[in-house]
Amino acid sequence: MTSARTASRRPAWAGRNYTLLTAAAVITSLGSQGALIAAAFAVLEAGGDGGDVGLVAFARTLPLVLFLLIGGAVADRLPRHRVMVAANALNCLSQAAFAVLVLAGEAQLWQMMVLSALGGTGQAFFSPAAEGMLLSSVTSEQAGRAFAMFRMASTGASLTGAALGGALVAVIGPGWVLAVDAAAFALAGALRAFLDVSHIAPRPPGTGLLADLREGWREFTSRTWLWAIVVQFSLVNAMIVAADAVYGPQVARDHLGGAGPWGLALALYAAGNAAGALLMTRWRPRRTLLVGTLCVFPFALPSAALAVPAPIAVLCAAMFVSGLSIEVFGVSWMTALHQEIPEDKLSRVSAYDWFGSVSMVPIATALAGPAEAAVGRSAALWWCAGLTVAATAAVLCVRDVRNLTLRSKQVVKGAAEVGPGSADAEGSAGRLG
Known part of the structure; x- marks a missing residue:
């Protein structure tokens, strides 16, 4: 009876896998948002400067870029949940070792970089598998709502995690x-x-890793809207990470009062995420990519607020609007991928998506310190804002981005259609998580 009552409180499409993955995402979001703040301030408390914070961020993102494509091919070949569990184990061990070093007061820069690199390696294998799990889990009629509800749960946890962190x-x-x-x-x-991944048909034998990667590449490059937006986000993500991971903690330390106010700003960003996800549970824009891309322009607001630097209330407002906008884009993007990409290629296409989207992040984090020294922190932040706006304006020139529309009736791509209310519904991580 307890099980029946619990099931009755879930939406009809939220099956066993979807519920498990949502719970797991909530747990990791609670921890990781605080850890982002903790890692930056661990470097600063160890005597490091902005350049050192950038090096640690670089160490995490470099293996993420290097191993993403392999991670995508592996996730389309092996059971995706096993890939996710192995990646979580690696992240657990690397963060535990990082914590021990910091608590002992013996953390050195090279050690923090190595442990961050291990965490990035785990993320490289986790992200394509997780995104493939979500995209293969629901029928297209419920996809937008399912993605939005998942992201609302995880970003609500991010809100709490950032504030507590x-x-x-x-x-x-x-x-x-x-x-x-x-x-x-x-x-x-x-x-x-x-x-449970029993509903996903096994890959036919005989193809190798390189063949899998080539097949994923053909799928990726055949869609102009897909690679154009990934190129856009290679720059946008680099600017966001440079501003938030490198410059943001320094601005908070020097002008806003330290880790507490910066945590509040990140919490307002997560609150915006939750509001955007709630909006997308009820809104299904027909020109989904056009709406999503227009919502990328506000991503520049936090960088501009940090460049001033604006009072904490203004920064929090900018973070909230940016968080809401990024969620509208994220759900729109996931809905488009679900509609257009075959199920057996989801993780590989997702890997190319992630690879392109984070490819410039290691360079941006490594150059953030030298850029600050060369032009000043404020000017570097204004460049972050300006390049975000320019890249977004450019991608609006692509016709397929403006014109791609949602179909009213769709089917799940793969071996068999899985009802969203069945025990096989699954969840995933967000694009920028």
Whole structure:
């Protein structure tokens, strides 16, 4: 009876896998948002500067770029949940070691870079598998609502995690926050181990890794809207990460009062995410990519607010609007992928998407410190804002981005259609998570 009552409180399309993955995403979002703040302040408390913060961020994103394509091919070949669990285990161990070093007061820059690189490697294998799980889980009629509900749950957890993370870093130090993140990865991995992927048809034998990658590349390059937006986000993501991961903590330390106010700003960003996801549960724009791309322009607002630097209230407002806009884009993007990409190629296409979207991030984080030294922090932040706007304006010139529309009746692509209310519905991570 307890099981029946629990099921009755879920939407009809939220099956067992979807529920497990949503719970796992909530847990990791609670931990990872605090860990982002903790890692930056661990570097600063160890005597590092903005350049060192950038190097640690670079160390995490470089293996993410290097291994994403392999991760996508592996996720389309092996059971996706096993890939996700293995990646979670690696993230757990690397964050636990990071926490021990910080708590012992012996963390050195090279050690933090190595451990961050291990975390990035885990993310490289996790992200394509997780996105493929979500995209293969629901019928297209419910896809937008399912993606929005998933993102609303995870970003609501991000809101709480950012607020608690900033406060805990200020009160008990970054080491304990990193330890909490390690425990969150362990628990999330345990939940994902119970996922059921029996409805996904096994890949036929005989093709190798390179053949899989070539097939994914052909699928990726055959759609102008797909590669154009990925190229756009190669620049946009680089600017966002440089502003938020490198410059943001320094602006907070020098002008806003430290980790607590910066955590509040990140919490307002997560609140915007939740509001955007709630909006997308009820709104299904017909020209989904056009609407989503127009919502990329507000991504530049936090960089501009940090460049001034604006008071914390103005920064929080900019973060909220940016968070709402990014969620509208994220759901629109996932809906378009679900409609257009065959199920057996989802993880490989997702890997090319992630690869392109983060390819410039290591360069941006590595150059953030030298750029600050060359032109000043404020000017560097204005460049972040300006390049975000320019890249978004350019992609609107692509006809397929403006004209791609949702079809009223669609089917799930793959071996068999899986009803969204069945026990085979699944969830995934967000594009910028």
